[in-house]
Amino acid sequence: DKFAKPFNPSSSSGLATEAKAATDNSNDIETPMRERMSTFVRKMQNKIVENLDKLEMQAAQELGVTPKLFVRDEWVRKEGGVGLSCVLQEGNVFEKAGVLVSVVHGPASANLIKQMRARKKEGVSDESGVYHMFAAGCSMVLHPHNPNAPTAHLNYRYFELVKEGEEKPVAAWFGGGCDLTPSYLFEEDAVQFHRVIKDVCDKHDTEYYPKFKKWCDEYFYIPHRHETRGVGGIFFDDLEHGDHNNLFKFVEECGLSFVDQYVPIMQRRWNAPFSAEMKRWQQLRRGRYVEFNLVYDRGTKFGLVTPGARIESIMCSLPLTARWEYMHEPAEGSKEAELIKVLQKPREWVV
Amino acid sequence: DKFAKPFNPSSSSGLATEAKAATDNSNDIETPMRERMSTFVRKMQNKIVENLDKLEMQAAQELGVTPKLFVRDEWVRKEGGVGLSCVLQEGNVFEKAGVLVSVVHGPASANLIKQMRARKKEGVSDESGVYHMFAAGCSMVLHPHNPNAPTAHLNYRYFELVKEGEEKPVAAWFGGGCDLTPSYLFEEDAVQFHRVIKDVCDKHDTEYYPKFKKWCDEYFYIPHRHETRGVGGIFFDDLEHGDHNNLFKFVEECGLSFVDQYVPIMQRRWNAPFSAEMKRWQQLRRGRYVEFNLVYDRGTKFGLVTPGARIESIMCSLPLTARWEYMHEPAEGSKEAELIKVLQKPREWVV
Numbered sequence: 001d002k003f004a005k006p007f008n009p010s011s012s013s014g015l016a017t018e019a020k021a022a023t024d025n026s027n028d029i030e031t032p033m034r035e036r037m038s039t040f041v042r043k044m045q046n047k048i049v050e051n052l053d054k055l056e057m058q059a060a061q062e063l064g065v066t067p068k069l070f071v072r073d074e075w076v077r078k079e080g081g082v083g084l085s086c087v088l089q090e091g092n093v094f095e096k097a098g099v100l101v102s103v104v105h106g107p108a109s110a111n112l113i114k115q116m117r118a119r120k121k122e123g124v125s126d127e128s129g130v131y132h133m134f135a136a137g138c139s140m141v142l143h144p145h146n147p148n149a150p151t152a153h154l155n156y157r158y159f160e161l162v163k164e165g166e167e168k169p170v171a172a173w174f175g176g177g178c179d180l181t182p183s184y185l186f187e188e189d190a191v192q193f194h195r196v197i198k199d200v201c202d203k204h205d206t207e208y209y210p211k212f213k214k215w216c217d218e219y220f221y222i223p224h225r226h227e228t229r230g231v232g233g234i235f236f237d238d239l240e241h242g243d244h245n246n247l248f249k250f251v252e253e254c255g256l257s258f259v260d261q262y263v264p265i266m267q268r269r270w271n272a273p274f275s276a277e278m279k280r281w282q283q284l285r286r287g288r289y290v291e292f293n294l295v296y297d298r299g300t301k302f303g304l305v306t307p308g309a310r311i312e313s314i315m316c317s318l319p320l321t322a323r324w325e326y327m328h329e330p331a332e333g334s335k336e337a338e339l340i341k342v343l344q345k346p347r348e349w350v351v
Numbered sequence: 352d353k354f355a356k357p358f359n360p361s362s363s364s365g366l367a368t369e370a371k372a373a374t375d376n377s378n379d380i381e382t383p384m385r386e387r388m389s390t391f392v393r394k395m396q397n398k399i400v401e402n403l404d405k406l407e408m409q410a411a412q413e414l415g416v417t418p419k420l421f422v423r424d425e426w427v428r429k430e431g432g433v434g435l436s437c438v439l440q441e442g443n444v445f446e447k448a449g450v451l452v453s454v455v456h457g458p459a460s461a462n463l464i465k466q467m468r469a470r471k472k473e474g475v476s477d478e479s480g481v482y483h484m485f486a487a488g489c490s491m492v493l494h495p496h497n498p499n500a501p502t503a504h505l506n507y508r509y510f511e512l513v514k515e516g517e518e519k520p521v522a523a524w525f526g527g528g529c530d531l532t533p534s535y536l537f538e539e540d541a542v543q544f545h546r547v548i549k550d551v552c553d554k555h556d557t558e559y560y561p562k563f564k565k566w567c568d569e570y571f572y573i574p575h576r577h578e579t580r581g582v583g584g585i586f587f588d589d590l591e592h593g594d595h596n597n598l599f600k601f602v603e604e605c606g607l608s609f610v611d612q613y614v615p616i617m618q619r620r621w622n623a624p625f626s627a628e629m630k631r632w633q634q635l636r637r638g639r640y641v642e643f644n645l646v647y648d649r650g651t652k653f654g655l656v657t658p659g660a661r662i663e664s665i666m667c668s669l670p671l672t673a674r675w676e677y678m679h680e681p682a683e684g685s686k687e688a689e690l691i692k693v694l695q696k697p698r699e700w701v702v
Contacts, residue, residue: 085679089676160421295646304646315642319675320675322674325440325671326436326440326447
């Protein structure tokens, strides 16, 4: 049983302590998918962190201040697995930014198996079977200082369930997505973000983008506010049919394209002029972000009830600061009201 | 059917527009309980708002600034009922303070009846029965500016279920409580808050305080943080056995004693000196308050899934501002660490 042996963090399926993996096995179709994904999530994390560090350095230079870079924080899961959290707080561009990788494994809880049955994973239908899980993922939330600059979120993950005594997983699937949450609407930013990810989707399956864009709008809907969290992106789960090598290539390209989705937006927004009033509006929007994440987000809810879950990683998605005012309503015709309109009725950004 | 007729806001069971009810029927045992409670929650709201306004005026005078008083905001529930929200934002003493009354009635949803059956309300066991609900309550959350001054919460409520065609409720019960959430521990404040409410409890039943104090510590526990929200108070629900006149008197005295629990604390803390570091710690504690309210609080969760619930009232409990830092840990032996210790192991404040 592959999962029973102690996790070896220096193997290629783990997270090496050094900054880069010795060999990139993510494109080797002979390598087990869990190892390819472990390598890929690290690679994606590195690419994002490097590019955001660069943005911080560029900003520090322009402002004539000391750059503040990501801090790396490794952890070990007692029940099996390791993680690497890269977090930047109170930087020049970002108020709070977290790019987190985790590669965990171990016995699948009864609760998890029950959920998987509800999600029609037929491989776990044996009531007396003992199952092990493996999960590798990278998740990221970026909250910039500047109210003109949008918050971005990304998560790409791979999941396997293996029945004890068997080699081949009884279920294996990919999930993920990315979405943008501006405080002020700049159409060109929403178009940029969607355009890049649509191009990736279209290369793999022209049905992906329309389907996953809609799924994203639906997933990030806040019912009690009658609005979506942001201007969307893509969201998918249970991607398991067809050739897993192709699915992996799709997810890999999605993840590696994030820098192109987001960095050009930040380059035009991070230092744009803003008023105290605009900052206050951003803080109110951050409050809505907190509401979505704590009340509805499946990942957060799942994390909060999972024994041994790392609470600091789960809560890393929350903004550094947020605000709630009683009965706040943006003035008719204002920039703030314009954003709300889009959140109430999701738009098609690219066709 | 008493509940089918349109609600008359000028009747004594409603909330008159004028500041005080024409007649105080809360002590008339011949008056139906729902009317006595409607009158009482208004009376409690008035008493609290008046005393907090006084505190704000006193503070404004000391600071030589304009006082900022509570704003009153009446609303009508389409499905039946009315409310009066009194809110003060960015005052001199309070960052955000809400004292909300609602008196609502109407058909009981299938979801509510299901919940009531789970809570062993035997009067609603008739599967084919049609039920109506009545609820009168006052809830309050006060978030002061000064990190030395504690946040306070209170809620006292009365609930009735009536079967269609019947006069006498098939179930009727009281619930409520009060609790204190300091950012910095001042033992004398915790003792004061508990002492006043223990005295009220003891007058009615010496088993109340120990039982309700424990219930409060358990209810306000945040499992994912392994700590309670604050230093507690009392919490009770389903108070329905015995003489309802006595239960009413108990709840009434609890509610009317809040000013004595809290105002003396505020008088010594509202203007105590503090550092930027202390303010930041308070903001982090406010983050935990948000976590409890959005993830666990039964009232909030119930409100979020109730059709026609007033979202601005539900979210009024959230602080004006809150903060989340990754991996924040107070220094060993610091004032901040001292608070955490108490939250991890609730203490007996009065014996």
